[in-house]
Amino acid sequence: MKQTDSGAGIQVIDRAVALLDAIARYPEPVRLKILSAETGLHTSTTHRILNSLIDNGFVERLPNGHYRLGLRLLQLGVRLHSSLDLRAIALPFMQKLRDKLGETVNLTIREGDVLVYIEKAVPNRMMHVQQIVGSRAPLHVTAVGKLMLGAGGEEEIRSYTQRTNLPAYTRNTLSSPQKLLEECQSAYRQGYALDNEEAEIDVGCIGVLITDSSGSLVGGLSVSAPIERRRLVWVEDVIETGRAISAQLG
Amino acid sequence: MKQTDSGAGIQVIDRAVALLDAIARYPEPVRLKILSAETGLHTSTTHRILNSLIDNGFVERLPNGHYRLGLRLLQLGVRLHSSLDLRAIALPFMQKLRDKLGETVNLTIREGDVLVYIEKAVPNRMMHVQQIVGSRAPLHVTAVGKLMLGAGGEEEIRSYTQRTNLPAYTRNTLSSPQKLLEECQSAYRQGYALDNEEAEIDVGCIGVLITDSSGSLVGGLSVSAPIERRRLVWVEDVIETGRAISAQLG
DNA sequence: AAAATTTATTTCACAATGCGGAAATTAATT
DNA sequence: AATTAATTTCCGCATTGTGAAATAAATTTT
Numbered sequence: 228m229k230q231t232d233s234g235a236g237i238q239v240i241d242r243a244v245a246l247l248d249a250i251a252r253y254p255e256p257v258r259l260k261i262l263s264a265e266t267g268l269h270t271s272t273t274h275r276i277l278n279s280l281i282d283n284g285f286v287e288r289l290p291n292g293h294y295r296l297g298l299r300l301l302q303l304g305v306r307l308h309s310s311l312d313l314r315a316i317a318l319p320f321m322q323k324l325r326d327k328l329g330e331t332v333n334l335t336i337r338e339g340d341v342l343v344y345i346e347k348a349v350p351n352r353m354m355h356v357q358q359i360v361g362s363r364a365p366l367h368v369t370a371v372g373k374l375m376l377g378a379g380g381e382e383e384i385r386s387y388t389q390r391t392n393l394p395a396y397t398r399n400t401l402s403s404p405q406k407l408l409e410e411c412q413s414a415y416r417q418g419y420a421l422d423n424e425e426a427e428i429d430v431g432c433i434g435v436l437i438t439d440s441s442g443s444l445v446g447g448l449s450v451s452a453p454i455e456r457r458r459l460v461w462v463e464d465v466i467e468t469g470r471a472i473s474a475q476l477g
Numbered sequence: 478m479k480q481t482d483s484g485a486g487i488q489v490i491d492r493a494v495a496l497l498d499a500i501a502r503y504p505e506p507v508r509l510k511i512l513s514a515e516t517g518l519h520t521s522t523t524h525r526i527l528n529s530l531i532d533n534g535f536v537e538r539l540p541n542g543h544y545r546l547g548l549r550l551l552q553l554g555v556r557l558h559s560s561l562d563l564r565a566i567a568l569p570f571m572q573k574l575r576d577k578l579g580e581t582v583n584l585t586i587r588e589g590d591v592l593v594y595i596e597k598a599v600p601n602r603m604m605h606v607q608q609i610v611g612s613r614a615p616l617h618v619t620a621v622g623k624l625m626l627g628a629g630g631e632e633e634i635r636s637y638t639q640r641t642n643l644p645a646y647t648r649n650t651l652s653s654p655q656k657l658l659e660e661c662q663s664a665y666r667q668g669y670a671l672d673n674e675e676a677e678i679d680v681g682c683i684g685v686l687i688t689d690s691s692g693s694l695v696g697g698l699s700v701s702a703p704i705e706r707r708r709l710v711w712v713e714d715v716i717e718t719g720r721a722i723s724a725q726l727g
Numbered sequence: 728a729a730a731a732t733t734t735a736t737t738t739c740a741c742a743a744t745g746c747g748g749a750a751a752t753t754a755a756t757t
Numbered sequence: 758a759a760t761t762a763a764t765t766t767c768c769g770c771a772t773t774g775t776g777a778a779a780t781a782a783a784t785t786t787t
Contacts, residue, residue: 237529238773239489239745244533244549251553252593255564260763269747274765276745279487283494292754292764299494300553303501303546314504336504345504488744489774509735519776524736526774542735542783 242268243276247285247296256293313446314346317437317472321348321448324468328461330452331356332468335371340391342372342447356430356451367407368396368426370419370434371447376407377415378436378444384408399424419462424454431457435469439476448472492518493526497535497546506543563696564596567687567722571598571698574718578711580702581606582718585621590641592622592697606680606701617657618646618676620669620684621697626657627665628686628694634658649674669712674704681707685719689726698722 249265250257263273277294280286284299314334321332325348334346341363349357358364366372366387376384384407393402401407414420422432434449448469450461499515500507513523527544530536534549564584571582575598584596591613599607608614616622616637626634634657643652651657664670672682684699698719700711 236532237489237493237526239487240493240526240529241533243490243493244535247553253595258763259765270764271747271749271766272745275747276487276490279490282486283491285494296553300550303497303550343502510733520735521737521776521778522774528736 239276242266242272243280243285246273246276246280247300250286250294250296253295256289256291256295258293262294313437313476316475317446317448318346318348320468320472320475321346324348324450324464325350327464328450328452328458330450330456331358333358333449333451334446335369335449336446337366337372337375337444340387341365342369342375345446354453356453358451364426365391365394365396367391367393368400368422369449370414370422370432371436371449372434373407373411373414373420373422374434374436374447375444377411377413377420381408381412384411396426397424397428399428401425419466422449422451429454433457433459433462433465435465437469437476438473445473445476489526492516492522493530493535496523496526496530497550500536500544500546503545506539506541506545508543512544563687563726566725567696567698568596568598570718570722571596574598574700574714575600577714578700578702578708580700580706581608583608583699583701584696585619585699586696587616587622587625587694590637591615592619592625595696604703606703608701614676615641615644615646617641617643618650618672619699620664620672620682621686621699622684623657623661623664623670623672624684624686624697625694627661627663627670631658631662634661646676647674647678649678651675669716672699672701679704683707683709683711683715685715687719687726688723695723695726 245266246262246268249262252265253261259270259273259277262268262277263270266273268276277286277288281288281297284297287295287297289295313336317334321334325332329350329352331350332348333344335342335344337343342365343363344358347358349355364372366376376387379387385404388404388407393400393404393407395402401410410420419433419435422430422434424430426432430451431454432449432451434447436444437446437448439445448465450457450465495516496512496518499512502515503511509520509523509527512527513520516523518526527536527538531538531547534547537545537547539545563586567584571584575582579600579602581600582598583594585592585594587593592615593613594608597608599605614622616626626637629637635654638654638657643650643654643657645652651660660670669683669685672680672684674680676682680701681704682699682701684697686694687696687698689695698715700707700715
């Protein structure tokens with residue numbers, strides 16, 4: 228297609244959106260023929276695009292063959308909302324903790340098998356640990372990640388182990404399935420976890436989980452420091468800050 | 478592409494979804510280069526797909542060139558939710574009203590310049606007015622539609638008039654901009670509206686608006702009857718039922 | 728402030744992928 | 758059981774999505 232005007236767009240995406248709109252107009256699941264008529268698309272085109280939307284979770288096909296919007300739409304919408312809220316709510320607490328401990332405080336959320344760093348509070352000193360917002364780290368080499376695995380239970384830990392094969396990042400990385408299982412379960416019971424140079428040599432970390440008012444896991448909070456500066460007495464402060472943030476979440 | 482296996486999908490849709498997911502992973506607006514790297518797509522491909530998503534409201538580009546999820550996602554998600562909820566909540570009340578008046582009760586939502594019938598309660602008598610669920614009617618020829626225009630204010634009524642040119646459906650249709658304006662504003666002030674054979678000869682209607690707890694317009698409730706059977710004393714019942722439904726909405 | 732580098736945007740030839748017509752299959756109605 | 762309607766699958770083809778290159782804009786370095 229010659230893109231002769233800047234608003235030309237991509238036909239199949241426009242069509243997919245038109246189909247989503249058509250479905251959205253019906254409070255109850257709707258048939259292929261209706262959608263085809265509403266959008267003016269050939270039935271087999273309609274069928275193909277719907278299948279793609281189904282594969283991607285934007286549409287669901289019911290056993291009777293009718294179509295309705297899929298939960299992926301809610302998930303994406305909610306993600307937009309909640310991650311912004313989480314960050315705004317957590318930031319003042321993180322800054323306070325940073326000022327008290329003099330080290331970097333990180334806020335993370337989980338995406339599949341990795342942690343994503345979504346906010347940070349960095350101390351005003353030259354040497355400090357710092358993760359770029361947006362960067363990612365495997366679950367098994369981070370304190371918060373190990374807690375999240377622990378929260379998921381033995382089955383999930385085994386599944387994660389199988390999927391990832393526990394690649395080693397340093398000589399301290401827990402690459403043994405058994406060791407990881409024990410560490411995650413132990414950490415989860417304690418309510419905090421440590422990262423002892425498992426992701427990067429010379430970097431130590433203390434992490435806790437953040438939950439919302441229904442108890443659902445929302446993210447993680449951690450303090451990262453050069454390993455020789457890390458103090459175990461900070462654990463209580465980190466736990467307390469995590470609790471304070473959790474208390475603010477709806 | 479040869480569709481050799483049923484799960485093959487449509488490449489560009491998969492890519493668009495991957496981009497939405499990539500954006501959703503970031504709590505703050507994200508740059509083209511990052512999205513390109515995250516999805517493994519060439520930058521110009523990324524750029525083109527994003528433009529299409531922007532045109533369709535799924536993504537927004539900020540003045541600084543960064544991208545974030547667009548409100549269309551929330552709208553679709555919310556639409557899925559609220560129209561299902563509305564129908565389930567309203568139905569018992571509609572059935573009660575139907576049984577009291579002995580006529581058809583309709584539930585409608587607005588879609589741009591038309592009303593969509595999303596639920597009905599039909600009386601157990603041979604001759605009755607009935608609109609097919611899913612069918613649509615122009616705003617200006619329906620009682621609820623006129624209320625919705627009235628709720629939008631003078632500016633919106635004029636805009637609607639310009640867009641649609643007020644096509645006549647019967648000799649009673651209000652095709653004069655001035656008459657429609659007056660009727661909508663008057664109806665809105667009264668809290669109910671009538672349809673006097675404006676959509677179809679011999680059909681009369683009484684309609685009210687339904688709002689949620691924040692006062693936002695959610696839909697409309699109406700009673701349709703053969704014109705000679707319609708009684709103005711029903712107005713109070715319709716208003717009351719509309720209020721009862723509105724009171725149930727979160 | 729100027730130059731260098733990086734990032735974003737636009738253009739366009741081309742072949743891969745989305746298209747829709749036809750046929751096959753399944754489901755619903757008579 | 759026969760008929761009709763709807764959905765699904767198949768596949769040749771040309772339109773449309775692609776990515777490389779060019780250009781423009783923004784950012785960083787000197």
